[in-house]
Amino acid sequence: xxxQAKITVHPSFKIGNIAPRLFSTFLEPIGTMVNGTxxxxxxxxxxxxxxRTDFIDGLKNTGMPAIRLPGGNFVSGWNWxxxxxxxxxxxxxxxxxxxxxxxxxxxxxxxxxxxxxVGTEPMYTLNLGTGTMQDAMDAVEYTNHKGGTWWxxxxxxxxxxxxxxxxxWYLGNEMDGPWQLGSWEKDPRGYGVRxxxxxxxxxxxxxxxxxxxxxxxAPFMEHFPEWDETVLEQCxxxxxxxxxxxxxxxxxxxLKALLGGSLYYEDFINTEVALCDLIASKxxxxxxxxxSFDEYGAMIRPNAELNPxxxxxxxxxxxxxxxxxxxxxxxxxxxxxxxxFPGGDMIQALSMASIQLAFLRHADRVKIGCMTGGLGxxxxxxxxxxxxxASYYVFTQLIRYARGTSMQVAVxxxxxxxxxxxxDDTSQYPTKEGVPYIDAACAWSEDGSSLNxxxxxxxxxxxxxxxxDTSGFEGCSFVEHIELNxxxxxxxxxxxxxxxxxxxxxxxxxxxxxxxxxxxxxxxxTVKPLSWNLVRFSTKKTD
Ligand code: AHR
Numbered sequence: 001x002x003x004q005a006k007i008t009v010h011p012s013f014k015i016g017n018i019a020p021r022l023f024s025t026f027l028e029p030i031g032t033m034v035n036g037t038x039x040x041x042x043x044x045x046x047x048x049x050x051x052r053t054d055f056i057d058g059l060k061n062t063g064m065p066a067i068r069l070p071g072g073n074f075v076s077g078w079n080w081x082x083x084x085x086x087x088x089x090x091x092x093x094x095x096x097x098x099x100x101x102x103x104x105x106x107x108x109x110x111x112x113x114x115x116x117x118v119g120t121e122p123m124y125t126l127n128l129g130t131g132t133m134q135d136a137m138d139a140v141e142y143t144n145h146k147g148g149t150w151w152x153x154x155x156x157x158x159x160x161x162x163x164x165x166x167x168x169w170y171l172g173n174e175m176d177g178p179w180q181l182g183s184w185e186k187d188p189r190g191y192g193v194r195x196x197x198x199x200x201x202x203x204x205x206x207x208x209x210x211x212x213x214x215x216x217x218a219p220f221m222e223h224f225p226e227w228d229e230t231v232l233e234q235c236x237x238x239x240x241x242x243x244x245x246x247x248x249x250x251x252x253x254x255l256k257a258l259l260g261g262s263l264y265y266e267d268f269i270n271t272e273v274a275l276c277d278l279i280a281s282k283x284x285x286x287x288x289x290x291x292s293f294d295e296y297g298a299m300i301r302p303n304a305e306l307n308p309x310x311x312x313x314x315x316x317x318x319x320x321x322x323x324x325x326x327x328x329x330x331x332x333x334x335x336x337x338x339x340x341f342p343g344g345d346m347i348q349a350l351s352m353a354s355i356q357l358a359f360l361r362h363a364d365r366v367k368i369g370c371m372t373g374g375l376g377x378x379x380x381x382x383x384x385x386x387x388x389x390a391s392y393y394v395f396t397q398l399i400r401y402a403r404g405t406s407m408q409v410a411v412x413x414x415x416x417x418x419x420x421x422x423x424d425d426t427s428q429y430p431t432k433e434g435v436p437y438i439d440a441a442c443a444w445s446e447d448g449s450s451l452n453x454x455x456x457x458x459x460x461x462x463x464x465x466x467x468x469d470t471s472g473f474e475g476c477s478f479v480e481h482i483e484l485n486x487x488x489x490x491x492x493x494x495x496x497x498x499x500x501x502x503x504x505x506x507x508x509x510x511x512x513x514x515x516x517x518x519x520x521x522x523x524x525x526t527v528k529p530l531s532w533n534l535v536r537f538s539t540k541k542t543d
Contacts, residue, residue, distance in 0.1 A: 002463035005413035016364025025374030028072030058379030073097035076129025083107025128172030129182025192234025212241035245295035292368035298351035363406035448542030471521025475540030485531035
């Protein structure tokens with residue numbers, strides 16, 4: 001007999017509204033993401049702009065709400081003005097952040113037009129590293145002003161009559177990172193003042209926009225959280241979001257640490273929310289700054305020595321640009337190499353999903369979430385083809401069913417501990433006790449007609465029989481249980497074998513995996529080891 005667990009959800013215990021952009025993605029021109037996957041004029045499906053329509057169509061069907069683009073370290077040295085107008089006159093530049101040539105074949109307009117093709121909302125990152133306040137002002141005028149000024153008329157001349165109407169503007173990328181071009185690591189006050197001024201000016205140009213200021217690029221930065229606090233003190237009233245990033249790392253073979261990563265994310269979110277609220281109190285302000293978690297991921301990387309002092313001295317080591325052997329690369333869209341996450345599709349899907357469930361549990365304050373590699377999760381690709389990986393199913397179920405109100409989920413299950421470990425100087429994990437094997441979050445639709453419960457079984461060995469108690473909901477009845485798992489954790493979907501991992505519907509009380517309990521309002525569901533599960537109920541509509 002498998003292990004037992006219990007989940008209780010009650011209509012009185014609401015967390016907050018789920019923002020439509022919580023399950024979005026992030027795009028930057030590194031590897032083959034832009035040159036090869038998004039843009040390849042020689043691809044048989046390329047459209048007039050050189051974009052691969054197989055990739056566009058794959059993404060269109062997912063309902064991806066928004067994308068932060070372009071973003072990443074490259075943006076802090078990028079002059080958007082060199083990337084507009086006739087392609088043959090655009091300037092080619094070196095990008096010292098990633099040791100690559102930026103050809104600007106995909107420039108400011110193309111990023112935004114690509115988002116139009118996909119039917120998703122672009123969220124734009126301004127260069128606050130080497131870029132000036134004037135560049136930021138001009139970018140907003142070019143992008144969002146209707147016409148009749150130099151910059152807005154130039155946009156019209158460049159083929160886009162209508163303003164793009166970009167709503168969300170990021171005030172730089174990871175401005176605390178010593179690896180960032182034009183880093184503000186040593187001067188959080190200076191950055192906060194600059195962010196405040198830029199935010200004010202661009203909102204004067206377009207009062208409909210909102211802005212996000214950078215917080216720390218990881219909870220393990222030595223200056224966290226003081227850096228963030230100082231920044232917020234300078235600009236609290238003029239910004240709408242605090243932009244934070246984190247990449248969770250676990251050593252090879254340690255799935256417990258990989259899948260328990262969401263607990264470190266929750267600590268990070270709690271501290272950032274507390275900081276925002278501290279500054280609100282200091283300013284006697286009714287304004288609530290929300291969290292934009294606009295880069296996140298989970299990966300497997302080898303261990304290093306545990307450094308009790310979180311020493312910053314080797315921080316530079318983690319960025320390969322300091323390797324003197326490194327040469328500048330030209331990413332040729334026609335000759336792309338395919339990068340994939342090490343480990344099977346199912347492991348990748350679960351490690352990302354666990355972070356996404358953490359965001360859902362903090363939906364009252366985390367309003368934007370952009371998955372790094374999210375485009376590949378929604379539409380896996382190689383040089384020629386596209387297909388669906390396991391992540392596609394998880395991510396699209398969240399986009400579709402994690403809507404309305406996030407509900408508190410009381411989970412009673414066995415737990416495990418993650419002993420402290422170190423990956424490098426910026427990734428030093430304290431011991432985490434009491435990680436539940438069953439990870440869950442829940443959404444109740446706005447009209448009150450459907451309740452969707454998302455469950456991950458983090459155990460590699462044990463099946464869990466979960467008693468789900470929804471007895472507090474009027475007229476609650478079971479609709480379906482969709483499970484995703486793979487007997488082989490190393491298995492991957494591919495173009496040739498796209499159905500290696502696909503969801504299965506487990507429904508009806510005739511199936512042993514789901515049975516109505518003798519108690520009304522309770523359902524027993526069995527979840528397999530290392531599985532993702534969506535359990536759906538209908539509830540009586542609220543008026
Ligand atoms: O996605 C890789 C990099 O991670 C991004 O360029 C940067 O913002 C972060 O450090």
